[in-house]
Amino acid sequence: MADKKAQLSIEGLDQPIELPVYSGTKGPDVIDVRSLIDSGYFTFDPGFVSTASCESEITYIDGANGVLLHRGYPIDQLADNSNFIELCYLLLNGELPTEEQYKEFDKCVRNHTMVHEQIANFFKGFRRDAHPMAVLCGVIGALSAFYHDNLDITDPSSREVSAVRLIAKMPTLAAMCYKYNIGQPFMYPRNDLSYAENFLYMMFGNPCEPFEVNPVAAKAMDRIFMLHADHEQNASTSTVRLAGSTGANPFACISAGIAALWGPAHGGANEAVLMMLDEIGDESEENIQRYVDRAKDKDDSFRLMGFGHRVYRNFDPRAKVMKETCDEVLEELGVGNNPKLKIAKRLEQIALEDEYFIERKLYPNVDFYSGIILEALGVPTNMFTVIFALSRTTGWVSHWNEMITKGVRIGRPRQLYKGHTERDYPE
Numbered sequence: 244m245a246d247k248k249a250q251l252s253i254e255g256l257d258q259p260i261e262l263p264v265y266s267g268t269k270g271p272d273v274i275d276v277r278s279l280i281d282s283g284y285f286t287f288d289p290g291f292v293s294t295a296s297c298e299s300e301i302t303y304i305d306g307a308n309g310v311l312l313h314r315g316y317p318i319d320q321l322a323d324n325s326n327f328i329e330l331c332y333l334l335l336n337g338e339l340p341t342e343e344q345y346k347e348f349d350k351c352v353r354n355h356t357m358v359h360e361q362i363a364n365f366f367k368g369f370r371r372d373a374h375p376m377a378v379l380c381g382v383i384g385a386l387s388a389f390y391h392d393n394l395d396i397t398d399p400s401s402r403e404v405s406a407v408r409l410i411a412k413m414p415t416l417a418a419m420c421y422k423y424n425i426g427q428p429f430m431y432p433r434n435d436l437s438y439a440e441n442f443l444y445m446m447f448g449n450p451c452e453p454f455e456v457n458p459v460a461a462k463a464m465d466r467i468f469m470l471h472a473d474h475e476q477n478a479s480t481s482t483v484r485l486a487g488s489t490g491a492n493p494f495a496c497i498s499a500g501i502a503a504l505w506g507p508a509h510g511g512a513n514e515a516v517l518m519m520l521d522e523i524g525d526e527s528e529e530n531i532q533r534y535v536d537r538a539k540d541k542d543d544s545f546r547l548m549g550f551g552h553r554v555y556r557n558f559d560p561r562a563k564v565m566k567e568t569c570d571e572v573l574e575e576l577g578v579g580n581n582p583k584l585k586i587a588k589r590l591e592q593i594a595l596e597d598e599y600f601i602e603r604k605l606y607p608n609v610d611f612y613s614g615i616i617l618e619a620l621g622v623p624t625n626m627f628t629v630i631f632a633l634s635r636t637t638g639w640v641s642h643w644n645e646m647i648t649k650g651v652r653i654g655r656p657r658q659l660y661k662g663h664t665e666r667d668y669p670e
């Protein structure tokens with residue numbers, strides 16, 4: 244039942260078209276335009292920036308006021324009081340787990356971290372210097388060939404098993420992408436470690452000697468996972484939903500999401516931050532100011548990466564949490580003399596004090612701080628987007644599961660055709 248009604252008057256039509264208007268629990272009302280096609284019209288919305296493509300209960304964003312809610316809980320409260328595994332449960336199930344539910348879910352994830360031994364052979368088909376995202380995209384897509392026992396997407400228990408498998412195995416496969424790239428042996432997961440600890444162990448450990456995970460590094464990595472877990476109907480999540488609308492298996496859908504995330508305008512943003520810092524190079528005040536001045540010059544192609552956000556017209560709420568974590572990591576690891584990190588901290592200071600940036604609300608965003616943290620932890624830039632994909636997997640599978648549960652209609656966007664009219668083939 245519509246909450247309100249809108250009328251669309253079109254020149255040439257005798258009567259206006261009546262369209263239902265619906266209200267969500269938060270956010271703008273939406274005009275239901277599905278019946279427009281019956282009148283011979285459809286809407287034109289490049290990038291779908293004014294179109295709600297689905298109904299969802301998972302994440303809410305208010306960009307104007309810097310609000311991000313997961314199942315109603317503010318992201319800063321979750322980051323301060325929860326952890327990534329509990330957030331995974333919340334996104335998948337809609338409510339925070341009881342103590343018993345948490346223990347059971349955590350144990351289930353830990354028990355699914357191993358991957359089929361033949362997957363190691365699959366890696367050998369890639370060049371050693373292949374970008375880890377290219378490898379991850381292929382390996383995740385291939386999982387349906389290894390775990391095809393629970394691919395009935397109409398069965399809730401099968402969807403649950405697939406979701407847990409993806410969340411649990413993603414750190415193992417991400418670490419394998421890194422190890423393969425640098426020519427080191429794969430590290431098997433350890434079920435006695437937490438989710439973030441296990442990932443760092445598989446990334447940086449080796450079979451020759453014991454490896455102790457720094458608790459500050461583990462906390463920072465868990466925060467990075469949490470703050471990237473879901474972000475409403477972004478490009479990669481919409482890609483997962485669109486692929487899922489065809490009935491494709493979850494591994495194929497997540498692989499499609501990884502491919503979309505790889506784009507520099509989406510998941511590659513924190514990698515672009517480090518590339519920018521490399522370009523600036525010299526940490527001297529004069530050189531940094533020169534690049535800041537270039538960023539202010541509309542005729543200069545140089546842009547400061549990691550500042551501002553397409554959705555947030557205020558401070559990115561995730562960035563506030565990430566900034567605190569960034570400061571903790573830099574202090575703990577004692578890497579303040581790293582030239583790139585010095586440049587980054589000076590750029591942060593300028594952006595928070597310079598009227599040019601303040602007036603345009605070009606605050607440092609989550610990608611800016613996560614890039615600095617990952618650099619400080621020793622993660623190479625070609626792994627940044629892989630870690631983003633690892634984090635976002637829980638959001639992707641939550642949206643995929645919600646879409647299947649609610650019932651889905653195959654996605655079929657329209658177009659405004661501007662090509663040739665019908666013409667005859669020349670004789």
